[in-house]
Amino acid sequence: MRIAVPNFEAIVEEYLSSRNLDLMMGLLYGGQNYEYNFHYQTYDFKRLSELLTGAGFSDVKLYDWRDFLPPNYDDYSRSYLPHMDFEHGRLMSLNVVAVK
Numbered sequence: 001m002r003i004a005v006p007n008f009e010a011i012v013e014e015y016l017s018s019r020n021l022d023l024m025m026g027l028l029y030g031g032q033n034y035e036y037n038f039h040y041q042t043y044d045f046k047r048l049s050e051l052l053t054g055a056g057f058s059d060v061k062l063y064d065w066r067d068f069l070p071p072n073y074d075d076y077s078r079s080y081l082p083h084m085d086f087e088h089g090r091l092m093s094l095n096v097v098a099v100k
Contacts (some may be wrong), residue, residue, distance in 0.1 A: 004077035007094035009044045014081055014090055027092055048096055057098035
C-alpha cells in the first residue's frame with residue numbers, strides 16, 4: 001500500500017522557517033472545500049509507521065514519488081512549498097509504502 005499524508009515534521013520546519021501560518025492551514029486541516037477534504041489526524045513517519053505495523057503491515061518505509069508517478073501528474077505525494085517547486089521547495093507530503 002502507498003499512502004501520502006501531510007508530513008507534520010515538514011509542516012513544523014516550514015512554519016519555523018516562514019512564520020506564515022496561513023501557508024500551513026490546508027496542510028493541517030485540509031482544504032475544507034468539499035465533504036471529504038478534512039484532516040482529522042496528524043502524522044510523522046514514526047507515528048504512521050507504528051500505526052501501520054500495529055495494523056499488520058510490514059516493511060514500512062518512505063517512497064519517492066518520482067519512482068511511481070508519470071511526469072506532470074499532480075498528486076498530493078508531490079506537494080511542495082512553494083507549490084510545484086520540485087528543485088528548491090520543501091516536500092510537505094509524507095510518502096510511505098507498506099506491505100500486508
